[in-house]
Amino acid sequence: MVRPLSKLWFVRTLVPVFGDLAILFGSLGLSFYLREPLLLRAHVFLGFAPLFALWCGTFYVSGLYNLRQVRDFVALIGGLLASGILCWVLGTTYFYLFSPYLELTPKTHLALTVALSHLLMLAWRRTILLATDFSLLKLRLLVLAGEPHLEHLRQTMGTRHDGSLDLAERFGPDVDLVVADGEWIEAHWDEARRVFSAAVARHTAVVSLDSFYESLFGKVSPAFASDPAWALEHVLPRADSLYFRGKRLFDACAAAAGLVVLSPVFVLAALGICCIDGMSPLYGQARIGYLGRSFMLWKFRTMRPGADADGPFRADRESAARVTPLGAFLRRFRFDEFPQLWNVLRGDMSLVGPRPEWIKEVEVLEKVVPHYHLRHLVPPGITGWAQVYYRATNDPQESIEKHHYDLYYLKNFSPALDLTILLKTIKRIFVRDAGVSSVHTPFPRSMRMTPLPVDISSIISRN
Helix, strand or coil: CCCCHHHCHHHHHHHHHHHHHHHHHHHHHHHHHHHCHHHCCHHHHHHHHHHHHHHHHHHHHCCCCCHHHHCCHHHHHHHHHHHHHHHHHHHHHHHHHHHHHHCCCCHHHHHHHHHHHHHHHHHHHHHHHHHHCCCHHHCEEEEECCHHHHHHHHHHHHCCCCCCCEECCCCCCCCCEEEECHHHHHHCHHHHHHHHHHHHHCCCEEEEHHHHHHHHHCCCCHHHHCCHHHHHHHCHHHHHCHHHHHHHHHHHHHHHHHHHHCHHHHHHHHHHHHHHHCCCCEEEEEEECHHHCEEEEEEECCECCCCCCCCCCCCHHHHHHCECHHHHHHHHCCHHHCCHHHHHHHCCCEEECCCCEEHHHHHHHHHHCCCHHHHHHCCCEEECHHHHHCCCCCCHHHHHHHHHHHHHHHHCCCHHHHHHHHHHHHHHCCCCHHHCCCCCCCCCHHHCCCCCCCCHHHHHCCC
16 A cells, blocks of 8 residues: 555654754744844854754644644644743743853743744644645544444544545554544453554554544534533533633633724724615524523614514525625624624623523424534534634534534633634625535434424414
8 A cells, every 4th residue: 555645654653853944944034034134143043053953852742743624723722832831931941040051031032933833833734734735634544433423423534625524444554543432442341442452552543433533623523412421421521610710701802802902893884884774784683592591682784674683593595685785795894793792891701612502492492403402511602613613503404413523622611722713704705605515414323312392383483
């Protein structure tokens, strides 16, 4: 078997290392050029060489030389955040200890070099992945799982345009990754133990089935989404994390700054709605938020009066007819969502989180979506993982699909994931919903869920 270019040792190791060193010295030189050009001397750069060697070690520890890991944008952002903090700490310590010998204490230059180099490393890692065409689908996999899970993966691959899985029958030197299901391992421990021993001996990565699925598709597999034990292990502990407690301060500061900076946009949008559409500019709707509490969500008015009287889950064509001409423009570039910064400042919402749903929608979805209430364990957000990877939903079945993305967010709740979502939101603003794939994840026969019979019309007509 001819191994792809991305698997060659010098591409996986030496090229990223040499590229990182060039980025580090280049960032340092740019910092000197912008602030103190007189420091552009060879002996000054040599003083940084041992430190940069240590920094490359932090890149390795942070997983930035593992192509399988950094292909996941969230993991890449997380690795860069971790290495950035470590590099700054190492740099501060280095110059504190050796400043008498180096005659240099570059506090500002150090901070600029860390920030600039890590931004360039983000682009460098994405370039390597693009140049080597690295993908999990290019790897040869040994999947230790039952036939229902294998069927699920094959069916899901059939909906994608980039090929199918290359599955191995047994472990061998051509296997690049071992994917293991916990239940299968318990039932076939002797066989699993032999495979794991061989994988460790050959330095072949071993990942869990649910982690593999999430890394590949960015959502939780339906095989696990309806499992209460999975929720107890992966979702509930996130609600008490340190980041969960500190996130509120960042949200409040960012919302206050956003309201000040965007105030001219608010005024123009409000005047346009009043003058062109002849309606009050703001529209409030009761939504369900953190821990199931209701609150009034504010948006710029983009639909005709009484447009929500018929309830949720209407077809796109019917919804489009209810939108005003100016409202269509505001919705296209998400300007209608800006007033929700006030909700963030009040504490009703966060900048990032599952989108808060209309009370009438929640009444439907809690009856047909397994563990739908889990999404209320974190504050809702203006943008979220489901918003950047999926599209607006128009029926309960689509909401089930979107819920798998929300569960991914709850499971992987972290600063890296929130920063990833904020970055991807900028791109998502310019992509229409029609350009987002709407293919549903297929369910294996043994895992199919039978939705409860729900009379949607009777639910949405309640006052």
